[in-house]
Amino acid sequence: MATTVNPYKRFKELLGSSSKQIATVLTTYSDGTSLVTVRGRNFTARGTDVPVGRKAWIVNGDIISEAPDLPVYSVTV
Amino acid sequence: MTTYRNGFTYRTDLAYKGNDGVFQKPVLSRAIAIAANDAQAQNPAIETAWVGIERTDFELETGWQFAQAQNQNNMMPWGKPFALSQEAELAHSEAIAMSFDTETAWAKPLPANTEAISAWGEAIALPEIIYSLHWSKTYRADAEKNTGWLTITHRYEGEFYRNKEDYRSFWKYRLINRPLALDNSLSTGWGGYTAKLNDNNIPWGDGFHVWGTETPLEWTSDPTPLPDQPAPPEPEIEDFYNMATDLTVIDVATQTALAIDDVSMSLDIDSFAWTLSARVLNRASMNLAMPSKLIKVSTMGYDWIFVVESYSSTRGIGTTYRIQASSQSRMLDAPWQDISSNVEAAATTWKQAAESLMPLGWSVEFNRIQDYIIPAGAWSYIDKTLKAALADLLEAIGVVAIPDMSQQVLHIQPRYKYAPWEYNAASTEPDVIVHEAMIISESGQYHPANVHNGVWVSGNSRHGVIVEAVREGTDGLPAAADVYHDLIVDVDAGRQKAKQIIAASGSKTLVTLETIITDEQASPGLITPGMLVEIRSDGETWRGICLSTNVAGAGLPAITQTITVERDHGDHS
Numbered sequence: 001m002a003t004t005v006n007p008y009k010r011f012k013e014l015l016g017s018s019s020k021q022i023a024t025v026l027t028t029y030s031d032g033t034s035l036v037t038v039r040g041r042n043f044t045a046r047g048t049d050v051p052v053g054r055k056a057w058i059v060n061g062d063i064i065s066e067a068p069d070l071p072v073y074s075v076t077v
Numbered sequence: 078m079t080t081y082r083n084g085f086t087y088r089t090d091l092a093y094k095g096n097d098g099v100f101q102k103p104v105l106s107r108a109i110a111i112a113a114n115d116a117q118a119q120n121p122a123i124e125t126a127w128v129g130i131e132r133t134d135f136e137l138e139t140g141w142q143f144a145q146a147q148n149q150n151n152m153m154p155w156g157k158p159f160a161l162s163q164e165a166e167l168a169h170s171e172a173i174a175m176s177f178d179t180e181t182a183w184a185k186p187l188p189a190n191t192e193a194i195s196a197w198g199e200a201i202a203l204p205e206i207i208y209s210l211h212w213s214k215t216y217r218a219d220a221e222k223n224t225g226w227l228t229i230t231h232r233y234e235g236e237f238y239r240n241k242e243d244y245r246s247f248w249k250y251r252l253i254n255r256p257l258a259l260d261n262s263l264s265t266g267w268g269g270y271t272a273k274l275n276d277n278n279i280p281w282g283d284g285f286h287v288w289g290t291e292t293p294l295e296w297t298s299d300p301t302p303l304p305d306q307p308a309p310p311e312p313e314i315e316d317f318y319n320m321a322t323d324l325t326v327i328d329v330a331t332q333t334a335l336a337i338d339d340v341s342m343s344l345d346i347d348s349f350a351w352t353l354s355a356r357v358l359n360r361a362s363m364n365l366a367m368p369s370k371l372i373k374v375s376t377m378g379y380d381w382i383f384v385v386e387s388y389s390s391t392r393g394i395g396t397t398y399r400i401q402a403s404s405q406s407r408m409l410d411a412p413w414q415d416i417s418s419n420v421e422a423a424a425t426t427w428k429q430a431a432e433s434l435m436p437l438g439w440s441v442e443f444n445r446i447q448d449y450i451i452p453a454g455a456w457s458y459i460d461k462t463l464k465a466a467l468a469d470l471l472e473a474i475g476v477v478a479i480p481d482m483s484q485q486v487l488h489i490q491p492r493y494k495y496a497p498w499e500y501n502a503a504s505t506e507p508d509v510i511v512h513e514a515m516i517i518s519e520s521g522q523y524h525p526a527n528v529h530n531g532v533w534v535s536g537n538s539r540h541g542v543i544v545e546a547v548r549e550g551t552d553g554l555p556a557a558a559d560v561y562h563d564l565i566v567d568v569d570a571g572r573q574k575a576k577q578i579i580a581a582s583g584s585k586t587l588v589t590l591e592t593i594i595t596d597e598q599a600s601p602g603l604i605t606p607g608m609l610v611e612i613r614s615d616g617e618t619w620r621g622i623c624l625s626t627n628v629a630g631a632g633l634p635a636i637t638q639t640i641t642v643e644r645d646h647g648d649h650s
Contacts, residue, residue, distance in 0.1 A: 068537075068541065070542055073543070077496070
């Protein structure tokens with residue numbers, strides 16, 4: 001987060017932000033959770049709505065919906 | 078046949094057989110055959126009517142007498158046939174020499190420079206002008222005139238002149254393609270406009286290939302990169318600065334001067350409007366500076382226009398009032414603007430999308446923004462004001478909108494106009510230079526943070542892309558947290574966003590400086606958020622992005638500006 005002198009932005013930083021990720025579902029478990037992976041990092045998310053092998057939106061640890069599978073580009077800055 | 082010196086046509090088949098100077102007269106007559114066609118009746122329309130003829134003797138089968146024409150007038154008188162064409166008629170007689178001059182037209186050729194009359198037997202002297210030879214000098218047979226291009230060999234001796242050859246072959250020059258002057262052993266084949274044979278066959282000494290790999294000229298080039306913008310004025314370093322600041326506040330509607338002082342005008346890089354706090358000194362001015370009024374604040378040649386939003390007063394002896402105001406860019410947000418929802422059904426670009434949000438009278442100016450295409454249907458917003466929708470656009474690629482001080486213009490530029498690793502690049506020129514001598518007070522606050530060398534930036538929808546951005550020269554680790562935005566639909570979008578994220582990482586110190594304000598002709602001028610500021614002191618020189626500006630003047634108009642500059646700790650390099 002960029003440094004800022006803007007009071008509102010500083011206040012928002014204090015509140016923290018929700019985590020949001022697109023991950024690939026590896027396994028769905030019977031307890032209603034799924035094992036997902038993002039670029040080699042695995043973690044468990046709640047929800048089994050997205051089938052194995054598909055991309056899923058994971059917001060604050062919950063599988064929200066299926067996510068698009070997007071093309072990847074590499075750039076240098 | 079060519080026309081020879083005297084202008085008369087020489088007749089072809091008459092060969093002069095010069096023999097010891099005896100001129101032989103050519104045969105004067107020749108047989109010319111004329112073909113005359115059959116004669117035809119002059120008037121073919123006339124027919125002759127023959128009457129029946131009497132048989133003289135019935136016993137004789139062939140005893141026919143001559144018939145006679147019944148009508149004498151119709152008889153055709155056949156006369157001598159005429160030639161069809163009068164022009165074909167020739168008098169077949171001995172030919173006569175056409176001109177007497179031709180008999181003696183051949184004289185010994187003379188040098189061009191010498192006018193001489195040749196006594197040539199019975200030849201008749203020609204007029205001088207006929208004798209002059211127009212084809213330059215003649216040369217001896219054994220002398221080759223080397224002209225550099227070809228050599229003309231001209232026979233001159235009398236015995237060659239009187240040879241048995243036809244005069245035409247006598248006058249035929251031998252054009253010999255001689256070797257060129259500089260090098261007798263080389264010849265050059267020319268074709269088109271280039272030498273067919275390169276290298277050694279050009280005989281005039283050292284040269285260079287016009288087309289080729291050799292560089293013919295020694296170019297001295299200046300490899301210094303061109304700066305992105307002109308350099309700011311150099312600061313004048315003084316022991317003290319005698320500033321005469323001015324402050325004028327007027328009511329925009331009536332152009333009436335207002336009794337207002339103690340102004341404080343602020344903007345930070347993440348804000349959308351300048352804010353004003355000021356003291357109003359009397360009731361009359363307060364009446365003109367009531368909320369919703371536009372007032373113009375001018376100092377040192379800079380103008381701000383604010384719309385007054387609130388006021389307060391403290392009653393007592395010498396009642397004073399205070400007002401709060403914002404710049405007109407405040408009007409792009411609620412409550413001036415209603416919320417709306419939209420999806421852009423046609424493909425557009427990022428800049429066009431930003432411009433399309435501007436209401437009538439407003440415009441945007443872009444600085445160091447790389448435009449990219451937003452596919453149809455990719456840009457959508459729900460229940461947002463113009464400002465909120467624009468902020469979403471800005472957030473997509475990490476840029477900020479700096480409101481203009483007095484115009485209805487938003488200056489859109491990257492939050493980090495230059496990334497910290499570009500601050501001291503040769504092509505980077507700061508916007509403003511502040512010397513230590515101009516700094517009234519200074520403070521700093523340290524903001525430690527990890528430096529990130531890479532980040533993954535991703536779109537959200539089917540239009541999106543995922544961009545893995547790596548700081549050049551690094552492995553991209555550690556990477557910042559993933560960033561998602563609907564408008565990451567192009568590599569250029571992801572690159573711009575990622576550059577801002579990486580630039581914002583790392584430890585920073587927010588340095589707050591109070592410095593003088595000058596007009597724009599001198600340094601430092603007015604420093605506004607987003608500018609790249611160079612701070613010079615005796616010990617060091619560093620550059621940073623200005624994050625906020627506060628222009629304030631206390632009771633007496635002694636106006637100063639207080640800026641916050643983000644100093645990067647150089648973790649990126």
